[in-house]
Amino acid sequence: LFSKKKLGVALVGLGYYSTDLLAPALQLTQFCELKGIVTGSPEKIPQWQRKYGILDSDVYNYENMHKLANNPDIDIVYIVLPNGLHKKFSIVAAEAGKHVWCEKPMAVSVSECEEMISSCKKNKVQLSIGYRMQHEPVTQKIIEWAKTKPFGNISKIYAEAGYRSSGGNASHWKCNPELGGGSMYDMGVYPLNAIRYASGLEPIAVSAISQNTRPASFNVDETMIFDLEFNNGLQAKGKCSFAEHINDLKVDCENGWYRLQPFQSYSGVQGVTSAGERLLPFKGNQQAKQMDDDALAIMNGSNPIVSGEEGLKDIRIVKAIYTSAQRNGQRILI
Ligand code: NDP
Numbered sequence: 001l002f003s004k005k006k007l008g009v010a011l012v013g014l015g016y017y018s019t020d021l022l023a024p025a026l027q028l029t030q031f032c033e034l035k036g037i038v039t040g041s042p043e044k045i046p047q048w049q050r051k052y053g054i055l056d057s058d059v060y061n062y063e064n065m066h067k068l069a070n071n072p073d074i075d076i077v078y079i080v081l082p083n084g085l086h087k088k089f090s091i092v093a094a095e096a097g098k099h100v101w102c103e104k105p106m107a108v109s110v111s112e113c114e115e116m117i118s119s120c121k122k123n124k125v126q127l128s129i130g131y132r133m134q135h136e137p138v139t140q141k142i143i144e145w146a147k148t149k150p151f152g153n154i155s156k157i158y159a160e161a162g163y164r165s166s167g168g169n170a171s172h173w174k175c176n177p178e179l180g181g182g183s184m185y186d187m188g189v190y191p192l193n194a195i196r197y198a199s200g201l202e203p204i205a206v207s208a209i210s211q212n213t214r215p216a217s218f219n220v221d222e223t224m225i226f227d228l229e230f231n232n233g234l235q236a237k238g239k240c241s242f243a244e245h246i247n248d249l250k251v252d253c254e255n256g257w258y259r260l261q262p263f264q265s266y267s268g269v270q271g272v273t274s275a276g277e278r279l280l281p282f283k284g285n286q287q288a289k290q291m292d293d294d295a296l297a298i299m300n301g302s303n304p305i306v307s308g309e310e311g312l313k314d315i316r317i318v319k320a321i322y323t324s325a326q327r328n329g330q331r332i333l334i
Contacts, residue, residue, distance in 0.1 A: 007295045010036030010058070010074045010098075012065070012089055013081035014044050017103065021266065022080060023052060025287035031295035035073045038065050038089075065089070069096035076101055076298070078130075082173040083180025087112035090127070094119040099298050101291075103130040105189045106311030108180040110319060113312035120308060128294045128304035129311035131193055135290040137282045138260065138269045139197070142251070145258070146200030151274065152254030154234055157198055159191030159249045161264050162241030167217035174242075175218050182220035184210075184321060188240035189314050190264045192321075194249050195228055195236040196313070203228035203236070203317060205333050210325040213243060226321045229331075 009032050011018045026034040036058035037048050045059055058073050068074055077093035078101040079086050087107045093100045100120055106129050107113050120127035133139045146154070162183065165174075173179035174186055182188075196202065208226035212218055223241040230236070239246065249263035256274035263269060266286055271279035282289075297304040320332040 004075070006031055006033040007075040007099075007298060008033055008035035008073045009076045009078055009101075009291070010038055010060070010068065012038040012077060012079050012093070013085075014039045014041065014048060015080065018078075018080045021287050022078065022291075023048075025285050026291065028285050028288040029292050029295070031299065032076070032291045036060065036068070036071070038062065038068075038077075062089070065092050066096055068093065068098055074098060076295070079103060083185050084108050084173070084176075084178060086180075087116055090116045091119045094123045094125050094127070097123055097125065099126045099128075101128050101130060101294060102311070104193075104311070104314075105180070105185045105318065106308065106315055108185065108315075110312065110316050113308065113315050117308040117312065126294075126298050126304055127308040128297070129306045129308065130290065131189075131306045131310070132286045132290045133190070133193070133264055133269075134197060134306050135293050136269055136286050138271060138279045139263070141279060142249075142258070142260065142271070143197045143200075145251075146198055149253070151256035151258065153232075154199055154251055154253050156252040157195050157234070157236040157250070158238075159194040159198075159236070159263070160239035160241075160246040161187045161190040162223070162239070162244050162246045163187070164245055165242040167214045167222075167242070170217050170219065175220055177220055182224075182322075183240045183242045184221055184224040184318055186240075187242070188224050188226075188238065188318065188321070191238035191240055191249070192226075192228075192314055192317055194263060195238055198249065198251050199230070199234055199236070201230050201232065201234060202313065203334055204231050205229040205331050206317060206320045206324050207329050207331045208321040208324040209329050210322075218242065221322075221325065224321060224325060226324070228317075 210221040228236040247262035258273040260271040
């Protein structure tokens with residue numbers, strides 16, 4: 001189907017994640033090549049060109065990015081922008097006929113996610129969301145256990161992810177509601193996605209409380225605590241925070257339990273079960289595996305592991321969580 005051995009990737013938005021994780025990981029991939037950049041910061045261009053051998057003809061900004069349509073070097077455009085900009089630039093990429101990889105959270109509303117999905121369908125390109133955990137082997141075992149149920153039916157799931165942010169930069173986009181700031185969008189999708197992949201089920205209702213101990217720093221939720229309700233009686237509790245270092249997924253079953261601690265770090269994801277089995281960390285690079293999995297899906301014309309529809313499912317629940325939190329924990333049907 002594809003004559004190229006490696007697909008050309010352009011990173012859009014050269015911030016922390018592109019610079020520190022994705023560009024280095026691209027050097028470790030088998031089926032991808034970092035070929036292009038899209039940036040609004042001209043001063044970043046020379047160092048990226050030098051470090052990664054990027055040609056002048058593969059450098060774009062947000063205004064001329066649509067011209068990627070004429071560039072055969074680039075097969076995939078990876079959106080690594082503030083959350084509130086994911087939709088706009090995913091659609092620019094799809095309209096340019098490029099496959100779209102978009103970071104989590106997919107976007108900041110259900111309708112934005114739906115527009116992204118329909119634009120990619122219309123332009124016959126793949127859309128994949130950067131939920132790296134679903135590519136990670138220890139996590140994949142947990143996902144498998146939702147089906148095989150080695151400890152019987154799952155009764156409770158607890159999942160929490162967060163870090164202590166200094167809170168000194170209220171102007172950062174993660175603190176700006178207009179750009180998709182907030183701990184629920186940033187970290188909350190990890191426990192939420194984990195509850196969904198660890199159970200293999202979709203919640204029917206949510207109830208949530210948000211907390212903010214540093215309102216001068218965070219014009220958004222600093223911490224969110226949410227309960228998810230399922231129609232088979234499973235109960236799940238999630239938490240995310242910009243105030244605490246937390247990273248834990250625990251699954252209680254009829255005849256035992258298992259736990260990943262940490263469950264969403266870049267490396268060292270590992271676990272233990274009530275039977276004493278240890279789930280040992282994956283030695284490879286998570287982001288390289290994710291990008292190779294997604295490149296292979298494009299080359300083979302198969303479905304990506306994390307589709308736009310999967311990203312949308314989380315955003316629908318995230319919106320219900322925010323609504324519940326605004327109403328002091330009122331139960332919201334999904
Ligand atoms: P940064 O703030 O570090 O970088 C974002 C980049 O976007 C900026 O450097 C800038 O790049 C560009 N940009 C364009 N417009 C704006 C704007 N109005 N305000 C700020 N930046 C702008 O963010 P991160 O790299 O941490 O996060 C980017 C995305 O990646 C987010 O969606 C985040 O959720 C996701 N992410 C995912 C992770 C994962 O593990 N899957 C981990 C970390 C982040 P330039 O100067 O080149 O234009």
